[in-house]
Amino acid sequence: MYDDPRPLDRPLVVIGGFFNPFVPPSFLTGHFRRMAGSNVDIVSVSLGLSGSMSECRGRVLDAVERAYPSDDPHWTVAVDVVGASLGGLVARYAAAPSDNPAHPRRLKIVRLFSVSSPQQGSTLASAIGFTRFHRDLRPRSEFMRALAAQDAGAGYEVYPYVLLRDGIVGARYTAPLGRKS
Numbered sequence: 001m002y003d004d005p006r007p008l009d010r011p012l013v014v015i016g017g018f019f020n021p022f023v024p025p026s027f028l029t030g031h032f033r034r035m036a037g038s039n040v041d042i043v044s045v046s047l048g049l050s051g052s053m054s055e056c057r058g059r060v061l062d063a064v065e066r067a068y069p070s071d072d073p074h075w076t077v078a079v080d081v082v083g084a085s086l087g088g089l090v091a092r093y094a095a096a097p098s099d100n101p102a103h104p105r106r107l108k109i110v111r112l113f114s115v116s117s118p119q120q121g122s123t124l125a126s127a128i129g130f131t132r133f134h135r136d137l138r139p140r141s142e143f144m145r146a147l148a149a150q151d152a153g154a155g156y157e158v159y160p161y162v163l164l165r166d167g168i169v170g171a172r173y174t175a176p177l178g179r180k181s
Contacts, residue, residue, distance in 0.1 A: 010078050010110060011041040011068055015060060017085025018047055043067045043079075047086055052133050053143060054100070056090040061105055075108040085169065088114025088160070089137075089147075092176070096150040109156040116163040116174055120144060123170035139173060148177045 045063045050056045061076065068077040081091040091114070094107035118125070121139030128134055136143035160175035 008041065008080070010080055011043060011064075013043045013045065013060070013064060013079045013081045013091070013107075015045045015081060015083045015087030015091055016047055017087055018050065041068070045087070047090060050133075051131075053090070053093055053136055056086070057094045058103070060090055060094045060107060061103075064107065065105070070105075074104050075106055078108045078110050080111045081107070081109050081113065083112065083114045083117055085116055086118065086137075088112065088117025089119055092119070092151075092154070092158075093147060095154060095156065096147060109154075111157045111159065113159045113161065114174070115161045116166050116169050117160065118169045118173055119160060119176045119179075120148075120173040122168060122173060123166075124168045151176050151178075 043063050045060050047056050047059060050059065064076045064079060068079075070077050081088075083089070083091045091107065091109060091112050095109045095112075096106065098104050098106060118137055121141065121144050122137045125134050125137035126139065135141060138144070158176055158179060160179060162171045162174040163169075164171055166174070
């Protein structure tokens with residue numbers, strides 16, 4: 001792919017995980033730029049040490065809006081997304097209808113590629129869950145059930161990838177309900 005770079009069909013949003021120093025979004029962005037050419041449109045979003053799923057959603061929507069303003073009050077421009085770990089789940093959440101009428105905008109995903117994302121929850125969250133944020137990441141949590149209920153009308157393609165023997169997310173949780181990794 002590096003020898004024959006191809007332009008992208010639309011902007012690419014790369015969303016990192018929750019405090020993941022091993023695969024930061026900037027690392028992935030550099031690889032995608034080399035594969036797609038230097039003029040490619042890529043937005044890199046770090047979730048860092050976000051304190052809530054709403055804060056994560058806001059970071060993604062703000063970054064896309066800054067890079068590619070949209071006149072539509074309900075949708076961003078159409079994008080493809082690569083989400084590493086928590087980034088894949090946050091992409092789905094940013095694409096779901098907003099529960100905050102003051103901020104109705106949604107991420108308009110065409111294709112979502114998630115890598116070891118807790119799409120149905122996280123094994124580690126089942127064990128810790130100190131904060132609401134962590135408890136939302138538990139399998140079958142209220143947050144996970146509400147997000148799964150939005151999937152039927154999502155309208156975008158999901159390509160979930162898994163890292164086998166993943167003790168943090170758990171391989172069985174890396175695809176949205178009803179999908180296989």
